[in-house]
Amino acid sequence: MIEFKSVTKRYSNGAIGLQDASFTIEKGEFVFVVGPSGSGKSTLLKLILHEEVPTEGEVYVNGFSIHNMRRSEIPYLRRGLGVVFQDFRLLPNKTVYDNVAFAMQIVEAQPKEIRRQVPVALALVGLSKKAKAYPDQLSGGEQQRVSLARALVNNPSILLADEPTGNLDPAISREIMYLLDEINQRGTTVIVATHEKSLVDEMEKRVISLDYGRIVHDVQKGNYTNEA
Amino acid sequence: MKLRTIKYMIREGFSNTYKNLLMTLASLTMVISSLLIFGIFLLVTIILSFNLKQMEKQIAEVVIWLDKDIAPLQADDIELMLKNDERVLKCDRITKEQAFAELNEALEDPSLLEGYTPEFLSESFRLRMKDVAQIDEFTEEIRAVTGVEDIDFPKDFLDKLSLILKWINAGSMFILALLLIISVSIISNTIKLTVYARRKEIGIMKYIGATDWFIRWPFIIEGIIIGLVGAVVSFVITGYLYNALETYINSEAVISGMSLIRMLPLKDIGGQILFVYIIIGVVMGTVGSIISVRKHLNV
Ligand SMILES: Nc1ncnc2c1ncn2[C@@H]1O[C@H](COP(=O)(O)OP(=O)(O)OP(=O)(O)O)[C@@H](O)[C@H]1O
Ligand SMILES: [Mg+2]
Numbered sequence: 001m002i003e004f005k006s007v008t009k010r011y012s013n014g015a016i017g018l019q020d021a022s023f024t025i026e027k028g029e030f031v032f033v034v035g036p037s038g039s040g041k042s043t044l045l046k047l048i049l050h051e052e053v054p055t056e057g058e059v060y061v062n063g064f065s066i067h068n069m070r071r072s073e074i075p076y077l078r079r080g081l082g083v084v085f086q087d088f089r090l091l092p093n094k095t096v097y098d099n100v101a102f103a104m105q106i107v108e109a110q111p112k113e114i115r116r117q118v119p120v121a122l123a124l125v126g127l128s129k130k131a132k133a134y135p136d137q138l139s140g141g142e143q144q145r146v147s148l149a150r151a152l153v154n155n156p157s158i159l160l161a162d163e164p165t166g167n168l169d170p171a172i173s174r175e176i177m178y179l180l181d182e183i184n185q186r187g188t189t190v191i192v193a194t195h196e197k198s199l200v201d202e203m204e205k206r207v208i209s210l211d212y213g214r215i216v217h218d219v220q221k222g223n224y225t226n227e228a
Numbered sequence: 229m230k231l232r233t234i235k236y237m238i239r240e241g242f243s244n245t246y247k248n249l250l251m252t253l254a255s256l257t258m259v260i261s262s263l264l265i266f267g268i269f270l271l272v273t274i275i276l277s278f279n280l281k282q283m284e285k286q287i288a289e290v291v292i293w294l295d296k297d298i299a300p301l302q303a304d305d306i307e308l309m310l311k312n313d314e315r316v317l318k319c320d321r322i323t324k325e326q327a328f329a330e331l332n333e334a335l336e337d338p339s340l341l342e343g344y345t346p347e348f349l350s351e352s353f354r355l356r357m358k359d360v361a362q363i364d365e366f367t368e369e370i371r372a373v374t375g376v377e378d379i380d381f382p383k384d385f386l387d388k389l390s391l392i393l394k395w396i397n398a399g400s401m402f403i404l405a406l407l408l409i410i411s412v413s414i415i416s417n418t419i420k421l422t423v424y425a426r427r428k429e430i431g432i433m434k435y436i437g438a439t440d441w442f443i444r445w446p447f448i449i450e451g452i453i454i455g456l457v458g459a460v461v462s463f464v465i466t467g468y469l470y471n472a473l474e475t476y477i478n479s480e481a482v483i484s485g486m487s488l489i490r491m492l493p494l495k496d497i498g499g500q501i502l503f504v505y506i507i508i509g510v511v512m513g514t515v516g517s518i519i520s521v522r523k524h525l526n527v
Contacts, residue, residue: 049435072439079437089432106438108233150436 001027001189002048002158007057009043009213017043017052019213025191027157030184032200033193034224035210041193044210045160048191049081050074062157079107082151082159082188086166088143090135096122096146097131103150121149125179141172148179158189165196174199197224233442241449244422251422252454258418259458259512260465262411263505266404267466270504271497273400277393278492281360284389288363290355291380296348298375303351306375310353315366318356324349350377360386408508416516419451423520430524440525447521451513459509463502470494 002025009017018040025031033041046052047059050066059066064077090099100121104114122128125145135143144164151159161180165173177192177199184190194200200207200223207222208215245252292310294303310319322330328346332338357363363386367379423430433443474491 075434075437075439077437078435081437083435089428089435091429091432103436105236106433106436106442108230111232154436 001025001062002191003058003060004044004047005058005060007047007054007059009040009047009052010055016040016213018047018054018210020057021210021213021215022057023208023215023218025189027189028184028187030181030190030203030205031192032203032205032207032222033191033210034195034200034207035216039210040213041210042162043213044208045162045191045193048158048160049083050077079154080157082154082156084144084147084151084159084161084164086163088135088140088147088167090143090146090150092135094134095131096127096133096135096138099135099146100150100153103153107154109154117153118149121153124152124183125149139172140168141175144168144172144176145179148176148183152183152188156188158191159183161190161192161194163194164192165194165199177203200224229441237442237445238449240446241453244426244446245450245453248422248425251418251425252450254421255415255418255454255516256458256461258411258415259454259509260462262407262414262512263458263462263509264465266407266411266508267462267501267505269400269403269407270501271466271470273396274497275489275491277396279490280389280393280396282490284360284386284393285356287382287389288357288360288386289381290357290363290367292353292355292370292376293378293380294351294353295375295377296350298351302375306373307353309373310355310370313366315358315362316355317358320354322352322354324351327352361390408512411508412512412515412519415451415454415512416519419447419516420520422450423447423524427524430521434525443525444518444521447517448514451517452510453513455509455511455513456506458513459502459505462509463498463505466501466505467494467498 004021004023007021008019011017021040021044033044035041043052047054047066048061050061050064050069053069054067057067061077062080064073066077069077091102094102097118100118101114104117109117119128119131122131125148127142127145127149130138130142130146135146138146144167148164159180164180165176168176173196177196180190180192181203204221204223206220207217207224209217209219209222209225292306294306307319307321310316324346327349328341328344331349332341335341357366363381364383367381370376371379430443470491471494474494477489477491
């Protein structure tokens, strides 16, 4: 489903994003990507999204070759991926409902389908009652739920989350992480880059640890520091 | 592309045009001022070359002199040939007697002609051409006809005039193209501001998997709307100014009894001007939008 083969990402200014990274993520896995600031977590996710391309090595995602892809294919790669960011990235002038529906309009879904799927996605993240609210009327945790609903509404096979709880307090972070777990239980592959030590330790998922762009540990049922 | 997507894009295009009213007005002002500059220049060119053509027509008189001792029947034949020639607009035959009378009138001292008869003059034809451009070819042919002694027309002057017309045409094409490029870059800079204001939205659309064209179209529609509205407004202003100028020139002509410049009636060129405005407005809007979105699509 996702495969990195000896991937190195060097930015144009010479900074190392990722260094000789190899790993495979199978369908249905839940993976934490951890490491100090600047260790390459976001770079790893950006490579999956084709926001960046590898300098060396090969990246395969859902049958697409990221290292060798036509520009016109990018939208179709991304339609199979849901993305959640630390800063939510909602459209401030659209309601919660419209923010989620927007994701379906963009992929030219049937209006009937949109009317059916949007409430399902909102219910899944527990925001049915806030459908008519605007993002600035919501708490941070609620906004992140909207962005999760938007990421899920097109039924992506992979969900990428880059520090989804970075702006949230611990209790809300916990809720969001367990929501991601629930989404994973339904069959979606979930990859989360995070600094949440206690949650990573508590949830006992696969953990990929990065340092200076290198994979230093890759452990099933691992913990944040991965020092046994 | 699906019908509902097209509907969605048109709706987005219109609602964005309306929502960013300030930007829309700014772009609109740009389009209108560019079109007006463009239009004024175009009109000046059209009127100038029209007037030069008129002048060319007035000046382009061809005089064909016949042999002095030509048989009257042969002269009749030549007259018939000239009158039947498709290139000839008008042909007057000047008999020896008429020429003599004219000469008599032209001279200050008629006694100079005492002792002469009209016989010492040649008969001639005075011609107007339908198309001045054919004058060289036509006179070459006629020169070869037996009985024709000589042909007179203001060749140097006409050559200069047609050269001037050519330069005016080439120069105006060049300046019009230049104006167009400047206009496109001005409007694309204005649209860039609206695109910049919506770069977050564009980024989100890209992450969700929108195609480039899906993102571009609403902006293009916005550009087209602005271009069309700008074209119509510019046309109304141009028409108003043109009519005012025409009235002024005509009233001047009435007072002074003559007119240096002739204006074409607006109804004759209005359709063309509107057409040109719409084409340019729409092209400016479309190209401007495409240029301004381009940078933000590379996510
Ligand atoms: N667009 C870029 N241009 C140049 N260098 C970059 C770029 N993006 C990231 N880097 C560099 O690549 C390295 C890895 O960055 P990355 O964002 O992947 O780290 P991270 O693990 O996500 O950090 P954080 O926890 O702070 O988000 C850093 O040294 C960073 O400065
Ligand atoms: Mg990061």
